[in-house]
Amino acid sequence: MKIGYGHMGTLTMVVELLLEELGHEPVVPHRPTRQTLALGAKYAPEFACIPFKIVLGTYLECLERGADTLLSGGGYGPCRAGMYGEVHGRILRDLGYNPQVIFLFPPLIKPYHFFKKVSLLKGRCSWFHLARAIRKAWTKLTFLDQMELLSQTKRPRELTRGATSKAFERGLTYLHQAKSLNEIIEAGHAALAELDQVPVDPAADPLKVGIIGEIYVQLEPFANHYIEETLGHLGVEVRRSIYLTSYTRHDVLSTKGDMSSRSLAMPYLNQKIGGHGQNSVGDVIRYAKLGYNGVVQLAPFSCIPEIVAKSLMPYLSKKYGIPVLTLFIDEQTGPTGIQTRLEAFVDLMEQRRAQTREGARMQTGSAV
Amino acid sequence: MDVYLGVDVGSVSTNLVLIDRDNRVLAFEYLRTRGQPIQAVQEGLKLLEQKMPSGAVVAGVGTTGSARTLAGVVVGADTVKNEITAHAVAAGLVVPGVQTVLELGGQDSKIIILRHGVVIDFAMNTICAAGTGSFLDHQAARLGIPIEEFGTLALRARNPVHIAGRCSVFAESDMIHKQQIGHPIEDIIAGLCDALVRNYLNNVGKGKEILPPVVFQGGVAANVGIKAAFEKALQMEVHVPPHHLVMGALGAAYLAQSAVAKKGATNFRGFSVSDFDYQTSTFECKGCPNICEIVNISLDGTLLARWGSRCGKWEHLEEQQ
Incomplete structure (x- = not known):
């Protein structure tokens, strides 16, 4: 099968590897561009959220490049993302394409369905071969997560602006070329070494910001206007509430979701409301407890779970003493507006930190 | 005498301010940007140069506003700051202890919450420009009323009508409808002021704790009708600072002063940049x-x-x- 799929950050090359291992021909999606979004927005319902539009645009680009099958992670309610695969399929059929569409549902929610779809993808490969392919993919994914974490630490400290991003891109090419398990491990270490060599200012004292919110706008840099890079260049060390390896462990394989953020959210929002709404509530509290200087909530415009979470933010921000900036993103969102808000948010956090430190200094001073 | 220059190039207006070491405003200029930020800055500099006190030397320059980067290159800025921080800084200078800043500009509106002199929260309008200066300008022109008199007329209203202020286009339809059925113009204008304030508080001000002292700045702060509507809705006094029009530039000038204090010398290209091509x-x-x-x-x-x-x-x- 010639399989196309949505582009979501570093996951893209891992899916490529898996499909190749199973004997398919992956039609690897390009990084989304303004044209991708324009294409998606043209054929999507106006009030669909931005992940829907970008993914639709990507599907269309894959189909143009010869894909006959589309692969997508399916969701389950109550967030409408659960219906997105179906709606995508119908829109594409209306446009005269006739791809086979494969949705993978979370294995523990619909085990039989999942088994059937996996068997379809597995084709004539043995289960042993599949297990080996998954192991390779998982190894790659783990390295990619480590690279992202290291680049997030390095970026606000780098001496030459952009050096970290360049090293990260080089690391991606190493990992992309690596196909066997040994090659992947070797390339992964080489990529991490590449990032490690980026010269940093040892005296740098970056602010720490947690990025929370809906998964697609967190993981796809194009969707969030490269927020990690923007904040990094403003001297901020970021962490995301979602990394693919932890997401797979907590959200895909367990039906209970991420236990820690879920239990933290419980007193304020005691049920899953779809998407990452409940996670966002818990994540703010977690970052506050970890002593972060602020939180940026990323939400696709019109995303109900994130709107519900946002309505709790003023209360949580006050109660836990952590500034929260919510950014709603749609195809009309301009990079300038995001830049202005992020700059102001960084100023706000810097002032707060200076004030807290001043207060602490005064206190120890008077004690002496 | 050392003076500091602040330049705020926004979507609608370009403002320049000169302050002295004690942050007193010595001179200012307010011009329309007309989509030509470079020319507006050059023209503003030319006008401001004539107002320079004798013996004054520009010792620092800061830029802000949506064209801050561009303006920064043109004048040789010592600091380029976003307009949210610049407005907060200026409000804190003019009204010490300020806790809330309401700012209505040409095409944007923001709210800034400060506590103990530090910004703790802010919001800016995202998808909606209803309630900003451009819309008021447009309505004043449509009704044939000079924008300067718009506010005073609103204060004369006896029974403000209810206008749907959620969307500027529908607000206009609603106003036309109210005119067609015979409401007096004062009541419609006052109703519009109420609607814009309601929209602002429900949108930008959503979830924000608005505590006094409240400072109202930006071009729209000149409109006494909007000020009165804010006071009515918030049930508290709203201060409009004397230089409310140029607060962003004032903040930038102040920030330039601290930037130069840190780095020693200014990068200001001089007033002659107004003749550069x-x-x-x-x-x-x-x-x-x-x-x-x-x-x-x-x-x-x-x-x-x-x-x-x-x-x-x-x-x-x-x-x-």
Whole structure:
């Protein structure tokens, strides 16, 4: 099968590897561009959220490049993302394409369905071969997560602006070329070494910001206007509430979701409301407890779970003493507006930190 | 005497302020940007130069507003700051202890919450420009009322009508409807002021704890009708500072003073920049699928700055030339 799929950050090359291992021909999606979004927005319902539009645009680009099958992670309610695969399929059929569409549902929610779809993808490969392919993919994914974490630490400290991003891109090419398990491990270490060599200012004292919110706008840099890079260049060390390896462990394989953020959210929002709404509530509290200087909530415009979470933010921000900036993103969102808000948010956090430190200094001073 | 220059280039207006070491406003200029930020800055500098006190030397310059980067290159800024921080700084200077800043500009509106002199929260309008200066301008022009008298008329209203203020286009339809059925113009204008304030508080001000002292600034603060509507809705006094029009520039000037204190000397190109011939050009980089729009700023044929690329490859001028 010639399989196309949505582009979501570093996951893209891992899916490529898996499909190749199973004997398919992956039609690897390009990084989304303004044209991708324009294409998606043209054929999507106006009030669909931005992940829907970008993914639709990507599907269309894959189909143009010869894909006959589309692969997508399916969701389950109550967030409408659960219906997105179906709606995508119908829109594409209306446009005269006739791809086979494969949705993978979370294995523990619909085990039989999942088994059937996996068997379809597995084709004539043995289960042993599949297990080996998954192991390779998982190894790659783990390295990619480590690279992202290291680049997030390095970026606000780098001496030459952009050096970290360049090293990260080089690391991606190493990992992309690596196909066997040994090659992947070797390339992964080489990529991490590449990032490690980026010269940093040892005296740098970056602010720490947690990025929370809906998964697609967190993981796809194009969707969030490269927020990690923007904040990094403003001297901020970021962490995301979602990394693919932890997401797979907590959200895909367990039906209970991420236990820690879920239990933290419980007193304020005691049920899953779809998407990452409940996670966002818990994540703010977690970052506050970890002593972060602020939180940026990323939400696709019109995303109900994130709107519900946002309505709790003023209360949580006050109660836990952590500034929260919510950014709603749609195809009309301009990079300038995001830049202005992020700059102001960084100023706000810097002032707060200076004030807290001043207060602490005064206190120890008077004690002496 | 050392003076500090602040330049705020917004979507609608370009403001310049000169302050002394004690943050007193010595002179200011308020011009329309008319979509030509460079020319507006040059014209403003020319006018401001004539108001310079004798013996004054510009010891620092800061820029802010949506064209802050561009303006920064043109004047040689010591600090380039976003307009949210600049407005907060200015409000804190003018009204010490300020806890809430309401700002209504040409096409944007913001709210800034401060506690103990530090910004703790802010919001800016995102998808809606209803309630900003441009809309009021448009309505004043449609009704044939000079914008300066718009507010005073609103204060004369006996029974403000209810106007749907959620969307500027529908607000206009609603106003026309109210006119057609015979409501007096004062009541409609007052109703519009109420609607805009309601929309602002429900949108930008949603979830924000508005505590006094409240400072109202930006171009729209000149409108006494809107000020009265805010006071009615918030049930508290709203201060409009004397230089409410140019608060962003004032904040930038103040920030320039601290920036220069840190680094020692100013990068100000001098008032003569108003006679320089700046050119801008743009092109699409086809190096990757991002297709960034790159902007070039040059002075007499020499490239001064370039931005817009995501990867930064166009921003190192030495390598390009």
